[in-house]
Amino acid sequence: MTDGAAQSSSCTMPPRRSLFCKYFATLFVAAVVPLILGAAIEASFGYRDQRRQISAVLQADARAASDRIEAFTDGIRDQLGWMVQLPWSAGDDAQHKIDALRLLQQVPAIVSVSLLDETGTERVFVSRLLLNRTGRGIDMSTDPAVQGARGNKVWYGPVQYQRDSEPYMRVAVAGSLPAAGVAIAEVNLKLIWDVIAAIRIGETGYAIVVDDSGHLIAHPDISRVLRGRASSGSFGRIKHLVGAASGAAVITGERGNPVVALSVQAADLGWTVIAMQPTSEAFASIRAALWRSSILIAFGVLIALALAYWRAHRMSGPIKQLEEGVERIRTGQFEHRIKIFSGDEFQQLALRFNEMASELAISQQKSARIERLKQFLPSQVAELVEHSHELLEAQRREVAVIFGDLRGFTAFSTRNEPDVIMAVMRDYYAAVGAVTTRHEATLIGFDGDGVMLLVNAPVTCEQPATQAVRLAIDLQMTVQSLAGRWCDAGHAIGFGVGVAMGPATVGTVGYNGRLDYTAMGAVVNLASRLCNLAKDAQILADPTIAGKVRDSVPLASLGQRNIKGYDQALEVFAVASAGLPLKLPGSAQRGREKEPQDH
Amino acid sequence: MKRREFILLIGGGLVWPAIARAQDGAKLHRIFWVSTQSEPDPFLDGFREGMRALGYVEGRTVTLETHYAPENPQALRKIVSELPRGDVDLVVSSGPATRVMTAITDVPVLFALSGDPVALGVVKSLAHPGTNFTGSTFLSLELAGKRVELLKDLYPKLRKLAVLSNTDHPGEPLEWRATLESCRNLGIDAAYVPFCGAREIENGLMAAGKVNADALLVFPDAVTLVHRARIAELAIAHRLPSMFGWSEYCDAGGLLSYGANQRTTYFRLATYADRILRGEDPSDLPVMRPEKFELAVNLKTARLLGIDLDVSSILFRASKVIS
Known part of the structure; x- marks a missing residue:
């Protein structure tokens, strides 16, 4: 009884499923794996190429920004150089003042200029905001700007945030003759914004400038700079991450989104220009390729599924018919015939099966006849x-x-x-x-x-x-x-x-x-x-x-x-x-x- | 490292299409324009121009509702208290009206001030306003001394300076103090001619004519701006070289002006309005300050006054020359 149950359960277990699984596995391997492999290879190669290309673009843009910033500071340096060409002589202050006022007119970023004589004493001071001064003023010989300029001809001061908001920097230039003294300019760095804002990498990429300690100097969104020293800390992290990588690096950007970034050093100033582009844009073409591949893979899976189902069905249908036929023969329905016209081995098998069934029927008839006969015989x-x-x-x-x-x-x-x-x-x-x-x-x-x-x-x-x-x-x-x-x-x-x-x-x-x-x-x-x-x-x-x-x-x-x-x-x-x-x-x-x- | 980046990229890439683009679409934004002066309002024109440049269309994407209470801050206070709260996206206040706006705490307020907003108490710091207020300041206070100096550069014989000032303007005492100090430094007597609001402007002008000064300094302010032509006329009539805060005064016949381009300032204010309407928090938007100042000279007025501009450095320093 238990044996029969086991047998029947093994009979009711759907053989189609296992057949399906086998077929699916085979077709999957045959159709989908090459697709996936192809897509992966394409993506990885594409990624490498794209990355190289993005690196080149970012490098070029960052270099351009850096060049323009250097041109900006070089312009200031050169203009200041004009101020310290001639040695100071008595009664010269008025002329120097005119020169300084001209300088203000020439360079909008300069807020004020101090002209010092060879002793480091202020002789002329002109400003856009404060009252101008002429004549001997305060002694600034110990000022780091004066000392830096004397030692190095040009001195760039650290970035300072006025009222913790607007970035300023002092630039000092010493004349080739010590008697020409030193010119010190206070520069409003907000005006670099024009340089940075003009840089667009792709649709949404941009460039920023940070100083040595990672504080923001220029950003296309000027209000980020105006938030001052305290809130520009996150740019130190970006500078560090980008600086550590050779070439372009994928990092988490300031808005928390992944960006590809590359940094270039502005030589004289110790500033860093970071060009970045969101990965969503930078790798859009790869992503498109990936999507294409995904759709192709999905399509392949569907085809494999359909094919597997169809094949398994073609396979399991005749098997099921044969199985039913055997079951019917077992229960004595010898007149049962299997109808398979698949034109393959199944049809052949069905033919043989039908022949077998008819022979079984004849033999059964004989045996039945004998059985009947036996009742009437001694x-x-x-x-x-x-x-x-x-x-x-x-x-x-x-x-x-x-x-x-x-x-x-x-x-x-x-x-x-x-x-x-x-x-x-x-x-x-x-x-x-x-x-x-x-x-x-x-x-x-x-x-x-x-x-x-x-x-x-x-x-x-x-x-x-x-x-x-x-x-x-x-x-x-x-x-x-x-x-x-x-x-x-x-x-x-x-x-x-x-x-x-x-x-x-x-x-x-x-x-x-x-x-x-x-x-x-x-x-x-x-x-x-x-x-x-x-x-x-x-x-x-x-x-x-x-x-x-x-x-x-x-x-x-x-x-x-x-x-x-x-x-x-x-x-x-x-x-x-x-x-x-x-x-x-x-x-x-x-x-x-x-x-x-x-x- | 590379592989991780690659995964990051793919992950980010697949998430990307799901990110909805924040597009406000056709929402109609409601902006209150609150001012203590009367129309015509040059500040409003500047702001409107800025909004137009940013793609806003009045009546379709933005409505500007103007509330004027000339010379009557009390009336303005009433308007403010009757603000249909929750329905207004932004309040823009111009000049002295800002003082009244301090009562508003739940609607973002943009201001354009001559004075120091920190001193006025509407923001905590320039870098981080920390309140529902932000905007721009004209730095008038810092420029007050400079204006006296420029006037003296142009007219070295200057000994006595009449200072016409609207006491109703926020930060006015500070401005007067800075002016006074500058006059002292330059050896000039300052004759203070105060008036309070548009009602008293006539009295102020009469008083200014009577002080027997060598020159006239007018504090930039909505009231004097509205009456700039009359002030310029008065100065010319009394043969007084005049100094103002904005180039609009020179356009109207003033001799000199030194200050930030206020149209640019209002234009920039519009960009802040845009950002706030897009959902940015005003407490995170730093107060803007002008970085460019224009020196305007009216050659015609100079000729009328018989001033030889060639002897001074003013001409080459001028960024705007009106002939």
């Missing part, structure tokens, strides 16, 4: 029908052989018309057949007026000797009653029987479907001889039979007789049955009449 015959193969095989066994022979038949046949002879023969054969059937014996055959019967072959019986003797008695009595009728009709015909028992080889012999079951052996000859010896109405038995039936059937020994083919004389017994007249007058007459004719 059990021996039924067994014979069922097991004919084994029973009819040639084998050696103990059999009883009965021979019967009409007496006076030759004379009768010469004296009478053939139709009379046929009528007698028909009666005789019918009687013999009836007796044979009654005693479940085997009729080996008629030979004119003679007949040969076999007991215990091919169907076995319990007491073959007794049965053979009873058959012989019945046969003798039946034929004798027929003989009585023939006698009344004027035909003098008698009947003698011989019975012998012994080992014989039994089996079928013949050719091409014309087969006869027969027995070979000494016992057959012996029975035949005994039959010949027997007089009309007499049943002669050999010693073997006699030994076996002595207790149930009365026998009378007829003494030793010489029998043809035997070296020694055999004791022959005559069956003396109650119902069998040992010596009828008529019959004795017939027997006597007959005997010379036969021999």
Whole structure:
């Protein structure tokens, strides 16, 4: 029961799924993996190229910005250089003041200019906001601007945020002659904004300028600069990250979005120009390629899915049909036919299957017919029908052989018309057949007026000797009653029987479907001889039979007789049955009449 | 490093299409324009021009509702208290009106001031306003002394200077003090001619004519700006070289002006208005200051006054010459 359940569960387990999985895996590998691989390779190469290109663009833009910023500061430096060309002399202040005012007019970014003499004392101060001063003023010789300019000709001060908002820087230039003194300008760096704001990298890329310590000096959104020193700290991080990378680096930008950035140093000032572009824009082309690839992959997956489904369906459908067919055959529906017209091996298989089913049907019909037949047959015959193969095989066994022979038949046949002879023969054969059937014996055959019967072959019986003797008695009595009728009709015909028992080889012999079951052996000859010896109405038995039936059937020994083919004389017994007249007058007459004719 | 960047890139790239572009679309923004002066309003024109340049269309994407309370800050106060709160996106106040606007705390307020907004108390610092106020300052205070100096450069004989000032203007006392100090440094007597609001402008002008000064200095202010032509006329009538804060005064006949271009300032104010309307926090927008100052000279007035400009350095320093 459990075995059946397991079997049924294994049957209901959907084989389509596993088939589907296999097909899908195969098609997936075949179709999608190359796509993905191709896309990945394309993307990585594209990324490298794009990155190189972006690096170049950013480099160029940052360099341009840096150049323009340097031009801006160089312009201031050069203009200041004009202020310190001539040495100071008495009464020169007014002229210097005019020069300084001109400078303010020339360079809008300069808020104020101080001109110092060789001692570092302020001689002229002009400003856009504060009152101008001329004449000897404060001593600025210890000012780092003065000292820096004296040591280095040009000095750029640190960026300072006025009121913590606007970026300013001081620039000092010393004349080539010490007597020319030093010019110091205060520069409003807000004006660099023009330089930076003009830079656009792609659509949304831009450049910023930070100082050495990472504080913002210029940004396209000026309000970021105006937020002062404190809030420009995040740019230090960006400067550090970008500075650490060689070439363009992908970093998190100021708004938290990923950007590609590259920095360039402005040599004189220690400032850094950082050009950046959001990755979303910088790598837009790669992203587009990735999207294209993704769509292609998705498309490939869909096709693979559809193909796998279709293939698996094509595969599992016939399999399912075959499976159903087998199941139906199992339940006996032999008329079921599988219809597969796929034109492939499945169709072939279905064809074979149908042939098998039809043959099974025929065989089933036969078996059913036999089953039906068995109900109407004697059990021996039924067994014979069922097991004919084994029973009819040639084998050696103990059999009883009965021979019967009409007496006076030759004379009768010469004296009478053939139709009379046929009528007698028909009666005789019918009687013999009836007796044979009654005693479940085997009729080996008629030979004119003679007949040969076999007991215990091919169907076995319990007491073959007794049965053979009873058959012989019945046969003798039946034929004798027929003989009585023939006698009344004027035909003098008698009947003698011989019975012998012994080992014989039994089996079928013949050719091409014309087969006869027969027995070979000494016992057959012996029975035949005994039959010949027997007089009309007499049943002669050999010693073997006699030994076996002595207790149930009365026998009378007829003494030793010489029998043809035997070296020694055999004791022959005559069956003396109650119902069998040992010596009828008529019959004795017939027997006597007959005997010379036969021999 | 490279691989991580690559992943970052791909990740960012895939997220990108989901990011919605912040587009305000066709939302109609409502802006209150609050001022203590009366129309015509040159400041409003500058602001309008800026908004137009930024792509705003009046009536479609922005409505400018003007509220004027000439010479009556109390009336302005009433308007402010009746502000339909939550419905107004931005208040722009010009000049003295800003003082009244301090009552507003829940609507962003943009200002354009001559004085120092930190001193006025509307912002905490220039870099980080920290309140709902931000805007720009003209740096008038810092330029007050410079104007006296320029006047003296042009007219070295200057001994007595009449200073016409609207006391109703925020930061006016500071401006007067800076002027006074500058006059002292330059050896000039300063004659203070105060008046309060547009009502008293006539009185102020009469008083200025009577001080018997060598020159006239007029503090830049909405009232004097509106009456610039009359002031210039008066100066010419009294043969006084005059100094103003904005070039508009020179266009109207004033001799000299020194200060930031106020039209540019209002133009910039419009960019702040735009940013605030787009959702930026005014407390994060630093107060703007002008970095360019223009010196305007009216040659015609100079001729009328008989001043020889060639002897001074004014001409080559001038950024705007009106002939």
